[in-house]
Amino acid sequence: MVFQDKFQLRIPGPTPIPPSVQQAMSRPMIGHRSKECSAIIRQCSEDLGHIFGTNQTSLILSSSGTSALEAAVINVLSPGDEALVVTTGVFGERFAKIVDRYQMTCHRLEVEWGKACDPEQLIQALRQHPTVKAVFFTYCETSTGVLNPIHTLAQTVHEHSDALVIVDGVSCIGAVPCQMDDWGIDILVTGSQKAFMLPPGLAMVAVSEQAWKRIANNPSPRFYLDLLSYREKMEQETTPFTPAVSLLFGLQEVLHLLAEEGMEAVIRRHQLLKEMTRAGIRALGLELMTSDEDASPTVTSILGGGDEWSSEALRKELSAIGVIVAGGQQHLKGKIFRIGHMGYCDPLDICTILSSLEVSLHKIGRPVSLGQGVQAAQEVWIHA
Amino acid sequence: MVFQDKFQLRIPGPTPIPPSVQQAMSRPMIGHRSKECSAIIRQCSEDLGHIFGTNQTSLILSSSGTSALEAAVINVLSPGDEALVVTTGVFGERFAKIVDRYQMTCHRLEVEWGKACDPEQLIQALRQHPTVKAVFFTYCETSTGVLNPIHTLAQTVHEHSDALVIVDGVSCIGAVPCQMDDWGIDILVTGSQKAFMLPPGLAMVAVSEQAWKRIANNPSPRFYLDLLSYREKMEQETTPFTPAVSLLFGLQEVLHLLAEEGMEAVIRRHQLLKEMTRAGIRALGLELMTSDEDASPTVTSILGGGDEWSSEALRKELSAIGVIVAGGQQHLKGKIFRIGHMGYCDPLDICTILSSLEVSLHKIGRPVSLGQGVQAAQEVWIHA
Secondary structure: OOOOOOOEEOOOOOOOOOHHHHHHHOOOOOOOOOHHHHHHHHHHHHHHHHHHOOOOOOEEEOEOHHHHHHHHHHHHOOOOOEEEEEEOOHHHHHHHHHHHHOOOEEEEEEOOOOOOOOHHHHHHHHHHOOOOOEEEEEOEEOOOOEEOOHHHHHHHHHHHOOOEEEEEOOOOEOOEOOOHHHHOOOEEEEEOOOOOOOOOOOEEEEEOHHHHHHHHOOOOOOOOOOHHHHHHHHHOOOOOOOOOHHHHHHHHHHHHHHHHHOHHHHHHHHHHHHHHHHHHHHHOOOOEOOOOOOEOOOEEEEEOOOOOOOHHHHHHHHHHOOEEOEEOOHHHOOOEEEEEOOOOOOHHHHHHHHHHHHHHHHHOOOOOOOOHHHHHHHHHHHOO | OOOOOOOEEOOOOOOOOOHHHHHHHOOOOOOOOOHHHHHHHHHHHHHHHHHHOOOOOOEEEOEOHHHHHHHHHHHHOOOOOEEEEEEOOHHHHHHHHHHHHOOOEEEEEEOOOOOOOOHHHHHHHHHHOOOOOEEEEEOEEOOOOEEOOHHHHHHHHHHHOOOEEEEEOOOOEOOEOOOHHHHOOOEEEEEOOOOOOOOOOOEEEEEOHHHHHHHHOOOOOOOOOOHHHHHHHHHOOOOOOOOOHHHHHHHHHHHHHHHHHOHHHHHHHHHHHHHHHHHHHHHOOOOEOOOOOOEOOOEEEEEOOOOOOOHHHHHHHHHHOOEEOEEOOHHHOOOEEEEEOOOOOOHHHHHHHHHHHHHHHHHOOOOOOOOHHHHHHHHHHHOO
16 A cells, blocks of 8 residues: 555654664664674763763663663662652653552652642642652653653752652653753653654663762662663673664664754754644644643643544544544543654644644534644744 | 675674564554554564464563563562572573572572583472472573573473473574473563564563462562563553564564464574584584584584684684674683574575684684585585
């Protein structure tokens, strides 16, 4: 079928793979202990440091993002330790689940889904739980499209507590500002299949001096997710266990592409994609789930029509014309849909998505002025 | 450089990727919760069952083989539980390290490196440690090229104990016989980058009814490596965490290729590759590390020349003409070299390797009758 592989993958990860990255991943396999592989690992680690904004060594795990969330938890905490987990959606909840599972004491600061964490809420929670050893945040909460103000939140933690600041940056690092060292992030975790434009299968982690001290003194058992072994092996430009070599080939090319565009330009591009998407959605009379201020540059959540129309019916029409967007998760299932616009995505792609949305709204019988969403996005674009 | 990517990767994993598998992995990215991805996961799981020889559900983890060794340990055992680990080399030792790390009581049955475990040794060890809850084996010990007689060993365990039989099949499953259910294997673990002809990054696991009972009652914490969550999600044709989608594309194609050739033919092919390699090595006057009986069909270990010549010098010459073989690990470093002949490897590849070996032996100044190793291998081939 001619058009079988012609579709726009606009979910908030996995995201489309650029051709040169695809090509890099198709290089002939090499030994993972070869000099060539070591050179790639070293280069990737160095380049990741620039994106993370850290002088610490960036580590690469061959597994998906959740494994690195778990690594953060079990490397810094022991059973019985207290943790504060700020939950703004599904992925904040995942941190809390891991903390619970390992019999640590989990205090949840539950923020209403669709809103970012307010520093005042955080101060209250820190006062209520003065002995927490770590505070867990989600930088971009993929399930709602919220970007938490990590810079401010990290500073707030350090002003009011001795706790470590652990940040899940899976669905935004590589698309948004990040100054890990300056902001006081103690562990930063991200994954390959979002703004890094790779297939899933790699997780990237960096750890502050302060957190390394805690980790070195933490006797809790861990093996595949023991960050100390990754640090030790990275000094020898390798990994403790066989890495996902083809994804490393791709990561090297991705980091080259990001450096070529320049991180400031990459960040500006994602900001523009966000603004174009939001302008287009508004022009179509649809309701955004998050405020402009709280919204992430990587994913936009849009409310379904309640009793009037279903976001699932809309997604089905979109899919029929080759545009894949995400639905809502858990209690948001059927109530919202989400457009991913990170990584290999440019302003014209937003026009394409909005165009498909207009046609699909029409198909499910919604009143829609064709072209109006596209026009609003174009206005943002040409004035950027 | 024209010949930069023209090399023969003949280490015991990662192994070369067949072109159609490479192509499958280059398909456009899809959502991991899509129907299409579910269909791939279901198909892969079913096909893996045939190769494992099990009616149990085969599970797919996105991480390297070691993570699945760890999963086997931490899912069936709790701290304080006794385990018997049969170590025949580096990877048996890895099992023992994991057991130690999690504060289980690890009894080691240390078999001389280069030899397979003798059932009589095993019976003695089981008598000495009658309360072990699990016995850990390495089917193919990659570091020495030994294939342990897993069928006999598993039966021996069940005759003399109630312990579960856990098998690391990373460097041989997909190339050697395996009847998990009939042989009484309780957990079988393998990886993508060996006989499965894929890049590293996937681990495949199957679990017996008996082991599932133990796992369900094991309160020890685990999250990314919690096999129960993989079983639960596999019932819904998905995975608990984002899987390495591009590797799943590849796995589907690999399983198709293996089914097309037929597992009996695949197993015969690897047996032939082993016999050709050994005949060639002997004809060149080199010494094999393992007996014919103990040797694996997937990897052959050859002794270096002691004081007379160095296997590292030989490897360097081989590499210069585009043939990559592995050295020895740990105390075998510099003392042996290892030829991987599994997965995407046919009889002609063995002639190529032997040919390169003859030229390289000549280059390091060893007396060698050019063509003699190749000839011996050809004799085996034409009479097969």
